Every structure is written in structure tokens, then in C-alpha cells.
Amino acid sequence: MPPDAPKLGILAGGGELPRxxxxxxxxxxxxxxxxxxxxxxxxxxxxxxxxxxxxxxAAGTSIKLLQDNGVQDLxxxxxxxRPSMTALMPDARAIRFLAGGAMSRGDDGLLRxxxxxxxxxxxxxxxxxxxxxxxLLSPEGAIGHITPxxxxxxxxxxxxxxxxxxxxxxxxxxxxxxxxxxxALEEQDGTDAMLRRLIGSGQAQGGVLxxxxxxxxxxxxxxxxxxxxxxxxxxxxxxxxxxxxxGGSIIVGRDAVIETADSLGLFVIxxxx
Numbered sequence: 001m002p003p004d005a006p007k008l009g010i011l012a013g014g015g016e017l018p019r020x021x022x023x024x025x026x027x028x029x030x031x032x033x034x035x036x037x038x039x040x041x042x043x044x045x046x047x048x049x050x051x052x053x054x055x056x057x058a059a060g061t062s063i064k065l066l067q068d069n070g071v072q073d074l075x076x077x078x079x080x081x082r083p084s085m086t087a088l089m090p091d092a093r094a095i096r097f098l099a100g101g102a103m104s105r106g107d108d109g110l111l112r113x114x115x116x117x118x119x120x121x122x123x124x125x126x127x128x129x130x131x132x133x134x135x136l137l138s139p140e141g142a143i144g145h146i147t148p149x150x151x152x153x154x155x156x157x158x159x160x161x162x163x164x165x166x167x168x169x170x171x172x173x174x175x176x177x178x179x180x181x182x183x184a185l186e187e188q189d190g191t192d193a194m195l196r197r198l199i200g201s202g203q204a205q206g207g208v209l210x211x212x213x214x215x216x217x218x219x220x221x222x223x224x225x226x227x228x229x230x231x232x233x234x235x236x237x238x239x240x241x242x243x244x245x246x247g248g249s250i251i252v253g254r255d256a257v258i259e260t261a262d263s264l265g266l267f268v269i270x271x272x273x
Contacts, residue, residue: 007031008132009071009124011062012041012051013078016227016252017129019045021077024133033069035062040080056080060093063122074124075132076111076221082188096121111221128220129250136254138270140246144258146267148241152208154180156243159210160271167214173224176239178207191226195233205238212273213248226268227252228260235264246270 008025012018012034018041025032034041034051041053050069054062066074088094096117118124130137148156155177162175162182172186174194183203186194191211198204211224226244234242242261244251249270251257261268 005030006072006125007033007070008127009066009069009074010034011074011076012036012045013076013080014040014042015079017225017250018077020136020252021075021129021132022049031070033066033071035065037080041078045078055089057088057090057094060091063093063118066124067122072125073127074118075127075129077129079190082110112218115218115220126220129223130219136250136252138244138246138249138251140270140272143251143254143268143270144261146241146262146265148208148267148269152240152267155208156210156241156269156271158182159208160212160243163210163212164215164273167212167217170214173214174209174211176204176207176209176237178204183207192229192233195230195237195239198237199233202238207237207239208241208243209234209239210243211249212243212245219248223248223250225250225252226257228256231257231260231264231266231268235266239266241267241269243269243271246272248273 008030010018010021010032018034022032022034032049034046034049036046036051036053037056038053040056052065054065115126119126158177158180159175162177162185163173166172166175166185174186174191175182176184176198184194184198211226213219213224224244226242226249231242257268
């Protein structure tokens with residue numbers, strides 16, 4: 001990315017991903033401004049970078065700050081815990097974005113509505129995390145030294161189909177299969193929460209997690225992602241491996257993911273739809 005690339009606004013939720021984006025832009029010499037969402041973004045994310053803390057529902061404040069700071073490109077990064085409309089307390093600008101029942105849609109439907117409004121009405125250009133850091137995208141094949149066996153194949157296929165069916169309904173991106181049957185589906189609280197519910201239950205011992213892009217998904221936001229914590233939770237739940245979509249999923253902290261998966265004996269593979 002050339003140093004004269006348009007200034008990037010980062011709409012930052014929780015987790016490591018916004019920090020990786022900020023560091024990547026520093027390395028590239030690209031100017032950034034961060035909207036850190038209160039109650040979502042981690043304090044350490046915005047250390048030493050131009051930023052403002054903004055309530056999630058205060059869209060008008062966020063847009064003015066982005067415009068005043070010369071932002072042209074926008075990227076969404078990090079976990080956002082979806083609030084109720086009451087907890088969101090949307091301002092007039094947010095209400096305009098959410099008109100027509102957007103909050104009742106799945107995550108992809110809601111994000112499509114927000115992205116369309118930011119581009120059409122506010123003049124920003126939305127980009128994906130992978131546009132800024134293409135190296136985060138999963139490759140195809142084994143990621144690390146552990147590979148699945150023939151015994152895992154049925155669970156791999158079942159988990160992939162379960163994740164795709166869930167995504168087609170815009171309800172989630174991940175599923176767990178064991179002995180050729182689905183045993184868990186991702187809910188609104190995310191993949192790691194699903195895995196934590198399985199820990200100690202024995203329901204997934206020897207199973208497989210698949211995390212796939214929703215069919216027809218808006219790929220500039222909320223691509224399926226795994227990180228070191230995902231691997232640790234999968235192991236604690238008794239899983240044998242993780243399947244992610246090659247070229248359509250993000251690996252946050254790839255070296256740590258590989259080292260952890262290898263040390264725990266889990267396979268991690270990228271597959272194409």
C-alpha cells in the first residue's frame with residue numbers, strides 16, 4: 001500500500017484484529033483514525049493512535065469525526081456485541097441507517113444496510129480487512145503440521161454443510177459435527193462462546209469445527225475469523241480439528257495459531273466452497 005493511500009478510518013470493536021490493522025498501517029506509512037466503540041473496543045487498541053471513543057448508537061458523532069479527520073476509506077474490524085435497540089440508543093443518523101427493520105435482520109443483512117448508507121449517503125468507500133491486510137486470508141490446505149485422517153472426513157463434510165446452511169439463513173458462520181451429525185451451531189454470541197458451552201459436556205469429543213463464509217455474504221465486513229483462542233477452546237471442547245474457508249476466512253495471529261494447533265495436536269485446514 002503506497003504511503004499516499006487514502007486515510008483509513010477504522011471502526012473498532014474488540015479483540016486483536018483492529019490492533020493488527022493499526023500496526024499494518026503504521027508499517028505502510030498509511031494515516032489512520034480510529035472510532036473506538038465504547039464497551040466494545042479494548043483500551044490497548046488505541047494507545048498511541050489518533051482516535052475517539054464513541055457510543056455505538058451515536059452514528060452522527062462518528063461520521064462527523066471521520067469527516068473532520070479527513071477519512072476517505074472505512075474498514076470495520078473487531079468483535080461487536082449486538083445490543084438491543086433500547087441499549088443502542090440510536091441517534092437520528094443511526095435511526096436513518098436502521099430504518100426499515102434492519103435491526104431485525106441477521107448480521108449480514110444489518111451490515112449491508114450500514115455499508116450502503118455509509119457509501120451512498122456519506123461518501124465513504126468501504127473496504128474489507130483483507131483489502132488492507134491480504135496476508136490474513138486463509139490459504140488452502142493444511143495450516144500447520146497436523147492433517148485430518150479419513151476418520152475425520154465425514155465430520156468435516158457435515159460441519160461445513162451445517163455452517164453453510166446456518167449462514168444461508170444469516171444466523172451464524174460456524175458448526176460442530178461429530179460422528180456425521182451436527183452437535184452445535186453458532187449463536188449470536190459467536191464461535192468461542194459456542195465452543196465454551198461444549199467444554200466439559202463430552203458432546204463434541206473427537207468432533208470437528210467448520211467456520212465458513214455465509215453464501216452471498218458481504219465480504220467487506222465480518223468475514224469468518226479464527227485465532228489462538230479459537231484453537232484453545234476447540235481443544236478444550238475435545239475437537240480434533242478446525243476447517244475454515246480458503247480465501248474467505250481470516251486467521252488472526254497465524255504463527256500463534258499454527259504453534260498452538262501443532263502443540264495441541266489439532267488440524268487446521270483451509271477448504272474451498
